[in-house]
Amino acid sequence: MTWEKLRKIIDDVKEKFGEDLVREVYVERKIAKIVVKKESIVEVARYLRDTHRFDHVKGVTGVDLSRLREGGGPYIEVLYHLGSLEDQELNDVILNISVILDIENPTVSSLYSIWPSVEFHEREVYDMLGVIFNGHPKLERILLPEYWMDIPPLRKEYKVPGRG
Amino acid sequence: MVLDQFNLTRRIPKKTGVFGYTLAYSKDIIEAIVEEVIPDDEREEAIKEYGLGRPMKLIEGGDTHYVLQVIKNNSLIRYLVNWGRMASLWPAHLTTACCSVEFGAVSCSRYDPERFGWIPATGTLRQSDVLLIEGTVNMKMAQRVRMIYDQMPNPKWVIAMGACAISGGLYAKDSYNVLQGLNDIVPVDVYVPGCPPRPETIFQGFLLLRDKILKSRLD
Numbered sequence: 001m002t003w004e005k006l007r008k009i010i011d012d013v014k015e016k017f018g019e020d021l022v023r024e025v026y027v028e029r030k031i032a033k034i035v036v037k038k039e040s041i042v043e044v045a046r047y048l049r050d051t052h053r054f055d056h057v058k059g060v061t062g063v064d065l066s067r068l069r070e071g072g073g074p075y076i077e078v079l080y081h082l083g084s085l086e087d088q089e090l091n092d093v094i095l096n097i098s099v100i101l102d103i104e105n106p107t108v109s110s111l112y113s114i115w116p117s118v119e120f121h122e123r124e125v126y127d128m129l130g131v132i133f134n135g136h137p138k139l140e141r142i143l144l145p146e147y148w149m150d151i152p153p154l155r156k157e158y159k160v161p162g163r164g
Numbered sequence: 165m166v167l168d169q170f171n172l173t174r175r176i177p178k179k180t181g182v183f184g185y186t187l188a189y190s191k192d193i194i195e196a197i198v199e200e201v202i203p204d205d206e207r208e209e210a211i212k213e214y215g216l217g218r219p220m221k222l223i224e225g226g227d228t229h230y231v232l233q234v235i236k237n238n239s240l241i242r243y244l245v246n247w248g249r250m251a252s253l254w255p256a257h258l259t260t261a262c263c264s265v266e267f268g269a270v271s272c273s274r275y276d277p278e279r280f281g282w283i284p285a286t287g288t289l290r291q292s293d294v295l296l297i298e299g300t301v302n303m304k305m306a307q308r309v310r311m312i313y314d315q316m317p318n319p320k321w322v323i324a325m326g327a328c329a330i331s332g333g334l335y336a337k338d339s340y341n342v343l344q345g346l347n348d349i350v351p352v353d354v355y356v357p358g359c360p361p362r363p364e365t366i367f368q369g370f371l372l373l374r375d376k377i378l379k380s381r382l383d
Contacts, residue, residue, distance in 0.1 A: 143341075144303075144304065144341065145302075145303045145304040145307075145341075146304070153340050153341070158340075160339070161338070161340060
């Protein structure tokens with residue numbers, strides 16, 4: 001039932017934001033993901049929060065796609081894992097919305113205005129992958145030391161010191 | 165530099181090996197670290213000033229100081245003072261990683277560390293004797309560890325607990341953000357191995373530290 005509902009939600013979002021959706025990935029009991037254009041992520045997020053009661057973000061992940069074997073390229077993907085506590089049918093599923101950014105200029109608008117809980121997660125993605133979130137209240141280092149001067153360590157071109 | 169304010173530059177020699185490189189990977193930090201080698205013609209003066217094998221300057225005071233040292237190092241007085249220090253250790257424990265779970269088990273009634281004079285909790289660093297580092301120390305934490313160590317009054321001892329605090333453990337050799345052994349930043353007295361150590365191993369560490377304190381010389 002829950003996965004059917006998730007399928008319906010994806011179809012609804014597809015209907016409403018037809019051109020803003022890049023693609024959707026849906027495999028039952030495995031993954032439900034919507035890839036949106038980076039200009040419209042705030043609107044899609046607001047629509048999901050207000051209409052479908054996704055009231056919190058479980059986590060924000062960044063992935064460097066530059067060495068992916070199939071479908072890779074000079075891109076960084078930022079994923080928001082959404083969950084719902086209000087809607088009991090959606091308690092045990094996660095809906096992902098993601099944006100794919102250019103690795104040279106990874107800039108996207110922050111979702112802090114929609115879900116304030118993304119604050120620290122976005123700071124971590126900024127720290128580890130160098131993604132800049134516009135509209136974030138305090139975009140500073142959170143895990144790395146203050147004097148870090150190298151490139152962000154989760155980028156694929158980063159070389160670990162000491163490993164030949 | 166960031167490291168300068170903790171007086172770390174002397175303790176981190178410039179190394180080209182794997183461990184040195186991981187600690188001082190950043191360009192500016194490597195430039196800030198200067199290896200001090202005393203030239204041959206100044207060596208005698210330096211030995212006269214600092215003494216051979218002494219990290220600190222000799223305290224001036226002449227004969228009085230000498231007499232005080234002799235009294236302090238009288239075996240009976242030394243034994244009594246060290247016995248007092250050994251029998252009531254006031255620890256400050258710094259939870260940096262998962263070893264603290266085992267330390268929590270140690271502090272509870274089943275193992276009862278007060279049998280060895282190990283008081284489970286201390287109010288403040290200014291009253292502490294022993295610093296117990298539990299687990300992985302990363303680069304950001306390393307500065308704080310040194311700061312905590314500097315705040316404690318003499319005499320003080322350090323116990324490194326777990327494989328990560330000893331040598332980097334799981335993150336050894338090629339981590340970008342983990343300190344490769346606690347002895348790079350603070351002098352360590354007792355190493356407690358394990359991942360994480362069993363409570364019995366931690367007790368062995370306590371007993372080794374007590375033994376070390378009882379046999380040590382007074383400053």
